[in-house]
Amino acid sequence: MALQVFTAVTGASWESTLVGALDRNAHGVTVVRRCVDVSDLLAAAATGTGQAALLSAELRRLDGEAIARLGEAGVAVVGLVEPGDDRAAARLRQLGVDRVLPADSEPELIAQALREAVAGAAEPGRDVADPSAALPALGVPDTPTERPAGRGRVVAVWGPTGAPGRTTVAVGLADEAARLGVSTLLVDADVYGGVISQVLGLLDESPGLAGAARLAGAGTLDLAALVRLAWAVRPQLRVLTGLARADRWPELRPGAVGTVLEEARRLAELVVVDCSFNLEDDEELSFDTVAPRRNGATLAVLDAADTVLCVSGADPVALQRSVRALDDLRDVLPDAEPVLVVNQLRRGPVPGDPRVEIAAAVERFTGRAVSFFLPVDRDAADAALASGRTLAEVAPRSPLRIALRSLAVAVADVAAPSRERRGLWRDRRAAG
Numbered sequence: 001m002a003l004q005v006f007t008a009v010t011g012a013s014w015e016s017t018l019v020g021a022l023d024r025n026a027h028g029v030t031v032v033r034r035c036v037d038v039s040d041l042l043a044a045a046a047t048g049t050g051q052a053a054l055l056s057a058e059l060r061r062l063d064g065e066a067i068a069r070l071g072e073a074g075v076a077v078v079g080l081v082e083p084g085d086d087r088a089a090a091r092l093r094q095l096g097v098d099r100v101l102p103a104d105s106e107p108e109l110i111a112q113a114l115r116e117a118v119a120g121a122a123e124p125g126r127d128v129a130d131p132s133a134a135l136p137a138l139g140v141p142d143t144p145t146e147r148p149a150g151r152g153r154v155v156a157v158w159g160p161t162g163a164p165g166r167t168t169v170a171v172g173l174a175d176e177a178a179r180l181g182v183s184t185l186l187v188d189a190d191v192y193g194g195v196i197s198q199v200l201g202l203l204d205e206s207p208g209l210a211g212a213a214r215l216a217g218a219g220t221l222d223l224a225a226l227v228r229l230a231w232a233v234r235p236q237l238r239v240l241t242g243l244a245r246a247d248r249w250p251e252l253r254p255g256a257v258g259t260v261l262e263e264a265r266r267l268a269e270l271v272v273v274d275c276s277f278n279l280e281d282d283e284e285l286s287f288d289t290v291a292p293r294r295n296g297a298t299l300a301v302l303d304a305a306d307t308v309l310c311v312s313g314a315d316p317v318a319l320q321r322s323v324r325a326l327d328d329l330r331d332v333l334p335d336a337e338p339v340l341v342v343n344q345l346r347r348g349p350v351p352g353d354p355r356v357e358i359a360a361a362v363e364r365f366t367g368r369a370v371s372f373f374l375p376v377d378r379d380a381a382d383a384a385l386a387s388g389r390t391l392a393e394v395a396p397r398s399p400l401r402i403a404l405r406s407l408a409v410a411v412a413d414v415a416a417p418s419r420e421r422r423g424l425w426r427d428r429r430a431a432g
């Protein structure tokens, strides 16, 4: 049976020729509806009569939300851009469209892209048995010649105790951002025991972050060293693993962690850091004392971050913990503006509509809005953990994956204005 396709390319000069050619010839594609705009396309998608959409970059009001909704409706997307318009192509990719072609491509090529997009949940697998062995196969430069110009952004994924889902969000955010074409480094900086290597099925023997911090402490950390210490999971995704043994926390000196993040910004456009929960420090807060403090590394990350995500659970106990944690954060970093992500959203623990009630309660107690809600999705989360793979790999259409992709679109989309923020390390940072 032919693939049923919606098009939304109205206005483009090549529309009728292309749609005609696609439809007419034996490409295995039937255009079931020509949509005039984004709302028309979303309405068509909701009818369940098509498996794929062909849209043009010029489509007005096309955003990540629309692409995510197409995904939710089970409609795979292929984008078309004016030949040579690389910016439009990059934008479409950033919105979550993995397959983008010039509009003058042969109809057969376009039809093939549509078929691949529909088949496509399965992306190329990876072999992670040995990071250096995987490098040439994946086409990853083992010298950092292809690094993006400019300064990457650091996003700290933090939150209170009680396993609200910091690691799940950090891994999902990094993986999705990488899939959106953003070069990403995921850093496991949980000083209470890092689990990212396990979560991603990496056979990790030595924590990359500790190695990098050691070199930073010795003043010998450079980009090449950082590349060596990080796993290249895919061309756009590298991982600096953390301390599997919590008692090794003194290896993560705050100053060194800060230096590692500075170098990390040169390696990747986006640096996602999975943090510990604790901020308390029983002595005066200061980074640069001789005796290391366990939570100093977390503070160093939060202080270096351009964006701090505060991940909260969605039940009353978890929300209460988040309120307290946000108070603590205000004490140590008064100018930080955490972005609230309420995870594990479900009906039950909160009466009424949980989104509405939680948003209202959070606003009341913290004066802050909830920026993102992520649904509880036990099946998808368990499938990912069981296989040591990411949600995009094991449950690409799951609600949690789709929500994490929208989060990544929002986080990665911000055009890097490194926010002027007074932090404890401001001067040092400015100097570096």
Ligand SMILES: Nc1ncnc2c1ncn2[C@@H]1O[C@H](COP(=O)(O)OP(=O)(O)O)[C@@H](O)[C@H]1O
Binding pocket: 159, 162, 163, 164, 165, 166, 167, 168, 169, 343, 344, 345, 374, 375, 376, 377, 378, 381, 382, 385, 400
């Ligand atoms: N949205 C979600 N739906 C279902 N399970 C989740 C979700 N987020 C996290 N989990 C699960 O909750 C547990 C704790 O999550 P994790 O990310 O390790 O928390 P943290 O890093 O905050 O300690 C894990 O088993 C994880 O799979």
Ligand SMILES: [Mg+2]
Binding pocket: 166, 167, 168, 190, 195, 274
């Ligand atoms: Mg964790």
